[in-house]
Amino acid sequence: MTPSARTQAAIELLDQIIAAARDSGAAADTLIARYFATRRYAGSKDRRAVRDLVYAAIRAVGERPPTGRSAMLALAASDAEVAATFDGVGHGPAPIGKKEVTAATGIAPRWIIDRLYGSDLDEADCAALIDRAPLDVRINRAIDEVIAIEGAEPIAGLADGLRLPSGTQVENLPAYNHGAIEVQDAGSQIVTLAARAQPGQRIVDLCAGAGGKTLALAAVMRGEGVVLATDTDRNRLSRLAPRAERARAGIIESRLINPGRELEMLDDWIGSADCVLIDAPCSGTGTWRRNPEARWRLTPDRIERLVETQRKVLEVGAALVKPGGALVYIVCSLLDEEGAGQVATFLAANPGWRAQSLDLPAGRRHGPGTRLTPAHDATDGFFVARLHHA
């Protein structure tokens, strides 16, 4: 592909990504994979170049832009090489007109930035939310294997964490294929430590998804006890079983639950868990480094609905914890209404619970919990609180 044809491909993809962000469609990565599945003429260099252009444009533009071309023009405004590809030659985009709409550059929609500022973040914190994310893995000690990955660096405070050089093809590493490493952001590994999982315990991972944190919990339990992974999304939860098998995590059970009927479907666990981990559905403002187009999807209504779901899952989780046990509440968002504020509301309504202080290898105290941010901790953004049941 010529440089101009690559720009045109990026514009077409951005149009799809903008529509998906508006209509709750597929993630940018999925759309990019689908696009190239039907364009076999594009080689690996072309794919990488188009992908880089698409993500550079998404990062540059804070508000959802009207068109892919307007987003690419925003990139062209600060990059002469990109601007030169608007040449109208062959499959290239038409030359830039005098009165064309160029999308505004920025970090995120103004209303979200205001809420982030209102949650004690400053300009540098907000800017770091759309940096490029590093590639972190967790070593799975259940598999006896010496891990030697070129360029891997240890992560401070995480005995099982490694940061890999960007561009490392993890799926091609023997350690990955043997289940000896799992891709997991350092922040995600750190907040899971708040569960203080021990061999022999009974733990519920209530919003387990595909089981990133479930596997981390099972790994420290060394084959003793049980981790029950539950979720309302059949697709996500179904991805856990093969991962657990690959990681040789035999203590994981999974259960699909229905929203609104969670306690009915978990009645055998009521009042009996040593710990319930709730990695609640959230706006994901802390993970924009990995999914920068997520900030084009948010609306105040959507956040309001998420806050209500979080309130409900907290109620469900609390009912499962035994006296003396703990509830660990996590969101990968930095908005207080989803994190510190949500937990403060729970504590005010439930006098039998108190926040415990956390001794994590990263993060800073924030309200009743701890907050990790890309700017301060070089991890995804998280809020985590550990609540003790009297």
Ligand SMILES: C[S@@+](CC[C@H](N)C(=O)[O-])C[C@H]1O[C@@H](n2cnc3c(N)ncnc32)[C@H](O)[C@@H]1O
């Ligand atoms: C942040 S994701 C979980 C990510 C996962 N823990 C991990 O580490 O990869 C939140 C999950 O909550 C699930 N969820 C939404 N409503 C729920 C509910 N009422 N009960 C349980 N899970 C729910 C979603 O399907 C989603 O998989």
